[in-house]
Amino acid sequence: MPRGGTQLRAHRTLLPGCPAAAKGNGRVRGLGVIGFEGVKFGYGSGAPILSDVSVDLAPGRLYLLTGPSGAGKTTFLRLCLMEALPRAGRLTLWGQAAQTLDRDAIAGLRQRIGVVHQEGRFLDHLDLRRNIALPLQIAGRHGPDQEADIDDLLAWVGLTHRAGARPPELSGGERQRAALARAVMLSPELIVADEPTGNIDADMSARIVALLVELNRLGRTILIATHDMDLVRSVKAETAPVILRLKAGRLERAEARA
Amino acid sequence: MTRAGLWRLIAGDPAADAAVPPSGATGHLTLFAAAALALMATLALALERGADRLAASWTGALSGAATLELAAGDPQAPGRAAAILDQTPGIAAHRPLQPEEVAALVAPWLDAPELLATLDLPRLIAIEETSALDRAALIARLAGEIPAARYVTHTRWRDRMALAAGRLRGLALGLLTVTLLTTGALVALAARGALAMHAQVLETLRLLGARDAYIARAFVRRFTLRTALGAALGTGLGLAVLAMLPGDGALSPALRPAGPGGWALLAATPLPLAAIGFAATRRAAFRVLHRIR
Numbered sequence: 001m002p003r004g005g006t007q008l009r010a011h012r013t014l015l016p017g018c019p020a021a022a023k024g025n026g027r028v029r030g031l032g033v034i035g036f037e038g039v040k041f042g043y044g045s046g047a048p049i050l051s052d053v054s055v056d057l058a059p060g061r062l063y064l065l066t067g068p069s070g071a072g073k074t075t076f077l078r079l080c081l082m083e084a085l086p087r088a089g090r091l092t093l094w095g096q097a098a099q100t101l102d103r104d105a106i107a108g109l110r111q112r113i114g115v116v117h118q119e120g121r122f123l124d125h126l127d128l129r130r131n132i133a134l135p136l137q138i139a140g141r142h143g144p145d146q147e148a149d150i151d152d153l154l155a156w157v158g159l160t161h162r163a164g165a166r167p168p169e170l171s172g173g174e175r176q177r178a179a180l181a182r183a184v185m186l187s188p189e190l191i192v193a194d195e196p197t198g199n200i201d202a203d204m205s206a207r208i209v210a211l212l213v214e215l216n217r218l219g220r221t222i223l224i225a226t227h228d229m230d231l232v233r234s235v236k237a238e239t240a241p242v243i244l245r246l247k248a249g250r251l252e253r254a255e256a257r258a
Numbered sequence: 259m260t261r262a263g264l265w266r267l268i269a270g271d272p273a274a275d276a277a278v279p280p281s282g283a284t285g286h287l288t289l290f291a292a293a294a295l296a297l298m299a300t301l302a303l304a305l306e307r308g309a310d311r312l313a314a315s316w317t318g319a320l321s322g323a324a325t326l327e328l329a330a331g332d333p334q335a336p337g338r339a340a341a342i343l344d345q346t347p348g349i350a351a352h353r354p355l356q357p358e359e360v361a362a363l364v365a366p367w368l369d370a371p372e373l374l375a376t377l378d379l380p381r382l383i384a385i386e387e388t389s390a391l392d393r394a395a396l397i398a399r400l401a402g403e404i405p406a407a408r409y410v411t412h413t414r415w416r417d418r419m420a421l422a423a424g425r426l427r428g429l430a431l432g433l434l435t436v437t438l439l440t441t442g443a444l445v446a447l448a449a450r451g452a453l454a455m456h457a458q459v460l461e462t463l464r465l466l467g468a469r470d471a472y473i474a475r476a477f478v479r480r481f482t483l484r485t486a487l488g489a490a491l492g493t494g495l496g497l498a499v500l501a502m503l504p505g506d507g508a509l510s511p512a513l514r515p516a517g518p519g520g521w522a523l524l525a526a527t528p529l530p531l532a533a534i535g536f537a538a539t540r541r542a543a544f545r546v547l548h549r550i551r
Binding site: 081103104107108113123125137138 | 273464
């Protein structure tokens with residue numbers, strides 16, 4: 001599979017660019033994608049995992065959330081996906097306070113976020129093609145016209161030949177690429193990736209990084225959580241990410257490299 | 259539920275249905291349980307309807323009927339009694355029972371038929387009353403003119419039969435209620451089991467932006483249709499059992515439906531069971547989904 005390259009460009013009809021996608025659908029522009037304001041979070045009554053975290057994720061930027069294991073990276077992502085709510089402080093998504101959203105509103109906002117989980121989180125009873133099409137079906141946008149888009153996406157991530165395979169039959173790298181394809185299916189404004197290069201070889205990691213960087217160039221906001229410094233170096237080599245460093249639950253530094 | 263919602267439930271959304279994994283054993287359990295419970299519900303409903311019919315028939319048959327019992331030793335008594343009855347307003351008709359008719363009434367209570375010949379059987383007169391009858395006045399006159407006569411109105415028997423039929427009907431209704439409640443509980447349990455088994459799938463669907471209604475609809479549709487199918491099978495079996503009851507058998511009057519309306523009522527048993535399946539699954543689905551963010 002080429003690194004980004006022609007297959008990705010062929011897919012641009014599916015990825016019209018974040019600002020363009022935001023124009024005609026009544027979405028508010030000019031606001032941060034996700035905002036943390038003095039956010040504190042802990043599970044139950046246990047010690048806080050995140051303390052006084054404040055950061056504003058701007059549209060169209062690529063963020064690398066780094067830090068050692070247990071620093072709170074996954075918790076940070078869970079908050080971004082509204083799988084958990086802050087114990088204190090304010091969390092906003094596209095200007096809407098997460099704490100005030102009902103379940104349907106949360107579902108609606110999640111359709112604007114593409115998620116790449118380390119373990120993939122596929123539906124094992126569906127083949128890869130159906131798994132990639134799932135966001136379209138959930139959003140009620142699946143139809144015969146979208147079949148070509150699914151073909152494009154499969155080609156983009158180099159999995160055309162695996163379209164009929166069930167997720168348990170896929171290798172780690174194939175699962176990561178499939179997760180990325182599914183994440184961009186709805187042309188989301190934000191893509192959140194949790195250790196996207198975990199458990200895969202260097203060559204495959206480079207391919208995943210290239211795909212994420214290319215998506216960012218197409219206008220997507222990208223948030224990658226990783227403790228893999230090779231991934232950080234790879235991204236830095238290709239673009240100018242904003243690096244967010246979490247240590248013991250605190251966001252120590254928000255470094256922008258324009 | 260709106261008509262559009264009902265149509266969506268019946269027609270289904272193939273994509274949403276596919277997103278929900280196969281229910282496996284819980285699906286088969288629902289089908290089997292619904293069939294067994296529908297069979298019970300059909301028979302209970304048939305019993306309830308039959309008891310109602312029997313009560314009406316027994317009370318109707320005995321209503322307005324009375325018997326005048328005359329001692330065997332007074333050969334003039336039947337004539338005198340007939341004359342009194344002829345003169346009494348409110349007596350629609352009266353007819354003396356022939357000795358062989360009286361013997362036929364007594365015979366079932368005797369072990370040895372030859373004993374009949376040794377008995378002094380009373381003379382009986384079957385009477386049809388109307389509402390114009392002053393029964394107390396008639397009984398008083400009979401007591402004065404034929405002291406050994408006994409006027410039997412059957413009220414006691416009629417009341418007992420009505421009570422027995424009412425209790426039978428109440429029993430059938432209780433059985434029907436328990437059956438419907440059990441259907442709801444079993445379907446909810448099976449749906450909860452299926453949902454819990456696929457908790458990870460539900461989490462993934464929610465994470466991809468699925469609304470609760472989208473996820474629930476697929477589960478609700480599956481379990482409602484399974485309940486309806488199982489109920490249809492069970493009801494069909496119940497109807498077949500009722501149809502096979504011998505026409506002159508002891509159970510036939512109590513169980514066999516009367517006319518096409520009676521059969522149609524029983525054939526509709528799957529509808530309330532499917533409705534219960536729908537409500538139970540929907541409630542279970544939303545309860546499980548609300549535990550997932």
